Amino acid sequence: MTYIDPHIHMVSRTTDDYQRMAQAGCLAITEPAFWAGFDRSSPKGFFDYFRQLTESEPRRAAQFGIRHFTWLCINPKEAEDPGFAREVMSIIPEFLDRPNVLGIGEIGLNKNSRNELEIFEAHVEFAAQRGQLILVHTPHLEDKKKGTRLIMDAIRRHGRIDPGRVLIDHVEEHTVKMVLDAGFWAGMTLYPDTKCTPQRAADIFEVYGTERIWINSAGDWGISDPLAVPKCQVELRRRGHTEDLVRRVSLENPRTFLRQSAKFDVR
């Protein structure tokens, strides 16, 4: 069965991964801008990174018939210095009209600090002014629940953001309900250790339903699995879920959200 991986960091993955993903049925991926595992020393580092996301990765993916889309921002782990972060943000307009850029992301919080929140709010305003979709990163582990609340409060305070155009990612059992109840889209990240396993994602579908929710691998430079989405498809099937449900959560739901950008033309 075909699928979309709506959150994966292919700049950190090998070309073999593209090949294996294509063989597993991947039609398209979307790649949010993120932390590279180290802090970049200059905003120029982000200029090159944005070129990589909008020029070289789409070419690499196309070799295997995979469509590549991206999201731009300065990620929350490098947003503690607001001056630096705003310099990076000033680069984004130059790239925003490129054909594979779907919106602003993955913005959000990491340690839930005042500076991170200031830059998150600046990104939200930036997206609102330009009518962009938003992809939100929520903090890791013990910081997630508080951070998810702070993020949702900030979007509500902004007042001009349609929650149906915001995907709040990395939800788990303690945050999924609050995200869905507030009208946002929710993403479940399938990580071996630190987020949801395919089994827990299947559990969450069983408890909270399949409306406005997707699964992704968020494969990156850490311990992660670029085939996590097809593995979750297998998990759902072996429990007896229907092909219709499997297709909904791994293909139709991401397509429904992403098609709110006219650039996302994957059939």
Added chain:
Amino acid sequence: MVHDPPTCPAPRSRVIDLYFMEHRAKVLDIAAFLDRLDRAQDDIGREDFRVRGLREAIAILLDGEGERARRVLDLFSDPTEGPLDSAAGMKGAYGVYPGSEP
């Protein structure tokens, strides 16, 4: 705690067949981890907040109530509300809210 109607399409016997061995292994991993801690030299002088959190989480598994995964995640979560004054020098997370530790 029983869900009525059931939301998992597999019957209970199938769920056990599918997942028992995997979770038997995970329970043994936790048991061996706690044994390993007992065998290690104590250079802390008190129970680490992460291990304390793990022991409290195990109690949740055995209390007979539902929503265990959500309640364990809530147990591990930062209960404070306002943003931190600064995250300078902070990148990672511990997995359990440290409170005033470390």
